[in-house]
Amino acid sequence: MSRETVALLAAVPKDLRDALGRDYTLVERGDPAAAGARIAVTSGMAGADAAAMAALPSLRLIASMGVGLDRIDLAAARQQGVAVSHTPDEMTEDVADFAIGLVYAAARRIAEADRFVRAGRWSRERMAPGMxxxxxxxGVVSLGRIGAAIARRAAGIGLDVAWTGPRPKPEAPWPWLPDATALAARSDVLVLACPGGEETRHLVDAAVLAALGPRGLLVNIARGSVVDEAALLAALEGGGIAGAGLDVFATEPALDARFLALENAVLAPHYASITEETRGAIVARLLRDIAAFRAGEPFFDATR
Known part of the structure; x- marks a missing residue:
């Protein structure tokens, strides 16, 4: 019996490639054999646009590793009759942990302190104080799964939490503010946990950064597109804000080189969800969803 073909629309980590390869024949995007594939695998960052779907006329399922759906054209998927699965629950806790880690790293200058010691500067200099x-x-921008997990952790370590989003949530135990500028003005630390896409593009602009102020910190584990990077670089270079912890960038992995020179920016390689435990959970979820699709059993379909 021949094995079903799965088209890979993105670079697939070895753990997932190995797991898929045990049961399926894997073909890369552009391979002539991909045209007959009913199933494709992508990532939240690579996504799948209408052209990618049109190139796979037999496609009926896109399985995406990641939370974000902003780079998958859901309207095109519906039109072509393609289901879309993703992994919205598997990485929540680890991403929230990493966000709090970036808060501490930026406020207490942990990465800078590491560089300071390794450079042999401790014997002749003293670091400036942290915050x-x-x-x-x-403040948390968007109280979805990840935002709420960040808020719980922040409240648990004694921070005064508030949040903003499209609408209030009466069940949330923290105060809601109507927009990011108002939240930034209230906050010493502003954490971005919102979806990407056009609706949130440059949500954090020069006005929001000015409201956050010269003692404020920005932490972004959402999408690079949420921040106006020109305004952020100007604020970091000119003292408009005190610092930032950044896991995502507008043009990653080829980020603006000016970030590399900033001592007041903690930089990470889109790493917030990368733990052994989360990787295992993501692989297992994708395999379950693909198996459910093939068996005609229910699974979460983001197009519905």
Whole structure:
């Protein structure tokens, strides 16, 4: 019996490639054999646009590793009769942990301190003071799964939490503010946990950064597109804000080289969800969804 073909629309990590390869024949995007594939695998960052779907006329399922759907054309998927699965629950806790890690790293200058010691500067210099987090205010932009997990952690370590999003959530135990500028003005630390896409493009602009102010910190584990990077670089270089912890960038992995020179920016390679535990959960979820699709059993379909 021949094995079903799965088209790979993105670079696939070895753990997932190996797991898929045990049961399926894998073909790369552009391979003539991909045209007959009913199933394609992508990532939240690579996505799948209408052209990619049109090139796969037999396509009926896109399985995406990641939370974000902003780079998958859901309208085109519906039109072509393609289901879309993703992994919205598997990485919540680890991403929230990483966000809090970036808060501490930026406030207490942890990455800078590591560089300071490794460069042999400790014996002849003293680092400038960091910022205490005790009693400070933290704002979360978007109270979805990840945003709520960040808020719970922040409240648990004694931070004064508030949030913003499209509409209030009466069940949330933290105050809601109507927009990012108002939230930034209230916050010492502003954490971005919102979806990407046109609706949130440059949501954090020069006005939001000015409201955050020269003692404020920005942490982004959402999408690089959410931040106006020109405004952010100007604020970091000119003292408009105190610092930032950044896991995502507008043009990653080829980020603006000016970030590399900034001592007040903690930089990470889109790494917030990368733990052994989360990787295992993502692989297992994708395999389950693909198996459910093939068996005609229910699974979460983002197009519905």
């Amino acid at each position: 205490s987090l005790h009693g400070k205010a933290l």
